[in-house]
Amino acid sequence: MSKSATKGVLLVQLGTPDAPTTPDVRRYLTEFLMDPRVIDIPIVGRTLLVKGLIVPRRAPKSAATYRTIWDEKTGSPLMYYSELQRDLLQQELGEDYHVELAMRYQNPSIASALKNMESMMLESIRVIPLFPQYASATSGSVIDRVMEVMRTWQYFPQISFVSNYCDDEQMCETYADHAKQHDIDYYDHILFSYHGLPVRQLGKVDPSGELTCPDRGCDSCRVEKKSYCYLSQCYATSRTIASKLGLSEDRYTVCFQSRLGKTPWIQPYTSDALHQLANEGVKKLLVFSPAFVADCIETLDEIQVEYANEFKELGGEEVAMVESLNDDPKWIGVLKRLAQG
Structure with missing residues (x-):
């Protein structure tokens, strides 16, 4: 002190x-x-x-x-x-x-x-x-x-x-730098997997009550950054990192993990994204988890173990994790x- x-x-x-x-x-x-x-x-x-x-x-x-x-x-x-x-x-x-x-x-x-x-x-x-x-x-x-x-x-x-x-240029550049430690062209597809949130909580950020979100969230939140909408900010982070890496929109998917209970959470769920990509013949995935600024149970186990095993059971071959920001x-x-x- x-x-x-x-x-x-x-x-x-x-x-x-x-x-x-x-x-x-x-x-x-x-x-x-x-x-x-x-x-x-x-x-x-x-x-x-x-x-x-x-x-x-x-x-x-x-x-x-x-x-x-x-x-x-x-x-x-x-x-x-x-x-x-x-x-x-x-x-x-x-x-x-x-x-x-x-x-x-x-x-x-x-x-x-x-x-x-x-x-x-x-x-x-x-x-x-x-x-x-x-x-x-x-x-x-x-x-x-x-x-x-x-x-x-x-x-x-x-x-x-x-x-x-969420779209801080230097923060997103750091995530991109960590991704460059991998051979990005080696991977068939990129996942940006964020911690999930119940859909009903998205609408609560508007005190007027005018904001309503269907089960999959407002479509506009996927393309516009909104001050307090978690969904829109996840997409903003993904777009900024993708731009640093020169990724086209068809090269990556934004999805959400760690849901709890039966109430609708933000979609697509990471598990569903894995199933869809496996069905499309994707074999090798590189995964970001930009909701976390330090590696933790969600990155070290949920993605690198749980989701990796699930993807392999579906016919996939490899899931690699981009290191979090940690002490960079x-x-x-x-x-x-x-x-x-």
Whole structure:
């Protein structure tokens, strides 16, 4: 902690269990899924669904999966890269800044990170959710929680939030650079696979209620960037990365993974995209996951293991994953620019 720091930066990632055990995963999943911005149904139904059905079934399976990606020395990959991002950003910003890392769910908590910053009497705090595309369930939840915690402060520094940076040129260039570590021409097709979202949540970003989304999302969101529409921002990210690589539209597909329950989520689902591509004779896939700025369970297991095995069972031959932004200096440069406003 620098005594001369006058500006604070709070990086917030989604979260990770403290350990790959069933009790720790149960605590993580419960906090995550009980967030009303994540499962947006009344609390009684949400409690019965999460604590009575989802968590008891999912926690043991998820714990087993976490054990496959957990490093004996560095622990959770998401935590490892997030701490690296914090430390490298601190080096870049210098002693005028103090950088904290928090997880929206579990540890280090937003409350504990802000408590450290409160005692420093900072002039300003810049909050950067580590989600390039805005969604109420991710960035919105982070902002909500920060405001809730700071409500008890007796003084208020100048506070600002980074809502999204979905088509940031340097960020997308970094993703493209990572893709160039592969022989792109070797692959038959490119997938941009994003974390999914219930379709009903897309319409909630318009307070007037005029925005309505059918089961597959508004068609205009696929071609236009809209300030708070997650779907439109996913397509904006994909278009920007594709342009850096010179990819034509027929060379890539945008799809969505990790859906939960029977309610309609944003389509096409990644699993459905795999089936369609396999039916078309595609054998080799290169996959981006640009909703994540650090490799985590969704990239290291869900795509590289679960979806890869599914694709091979359908007749495919190879699925390769583009490394996330992790500790790339260009990405740290993006964070520095976002932190400085």
